[in-house]
Amino acid sequence: MATELKVGRRILSLVQGDLTRIPADAIVNAANESLAGGGGVDGAIHRAGGPAILNDLQRRYGKRRRCETGSAAVSDPGQLPAKWVIHAVGPRWRGGKFGESDLLWSAYRSSLHTADELGARSVTFPAISTGIYGYPVDQAAPVALEALIGGLKQARSVERATVVLYSEAVLEQFEAALDEVRPLAGSRPDQPDAEQDHGHPGDDVEPDPLGKRDGAEEHGDHRK
DSSP states (O other), X not given: OOEEEEETTEEEEEEESOGGGSOOSEEEEEEOTTOXXXXXXXXXXXXXXXXXXXXXXXXXXXXTOOXXXXXXXXXXXXXXXXSEEEEEEOOOOSSSOSSHHHHHHHHHHHHHHHHHHHTOSEEEEOOTTSSTTOOOHHHHHHHHHHHHHHHHHHOSSOOEEEEEESSHHHHHHHHHHHHHHGGGGXXXXXXXXXXXXXXXXXXXXXXXXXXXXXTGGGGGGGOO
């Protein structure tokens, strides 16, 4: 059973489940900068989608590809129940003093923006950076939800964003965070969707084909 929040005419949803088995137009992967597959969610995505994902990443971006932390890249879905996989690179947790929250926010927002540009109507997300990257769930959840709420307000094609959590305990922490950020959803369903959120730099910066943002080099000391 999903927990839902209306954001204008759009829906933000939380659900416990397996990200690789929930159909969506776009599935977001918690990727690494080399876009080469790895452990955790990344490994699960590549196992479920098969070699076609890695082959397409190499075709699009080359063997020496690199996607900056906080950015996103796109590939074919392979055998996943989707039209696209969006590979978002979240930050490693280093105590919260190295711009982790801005980079995590950017990873979610870049992914949602990419999905919107592709014309996706539904997008599923993992809890980016909360696995082997060590980002505390209670601190990651409000950042993720704030980014998604603001992004849904600006979206043109995306109608539903769903965060798929791997355990009941993580779901409960995201539900608690949703109650805290709920006022950010703001508008009623009959209001226009032209609202803009504030408080984060680079919101209007268009990503390049690997989703890189201007000024990303400022955070180079804690990327992988």
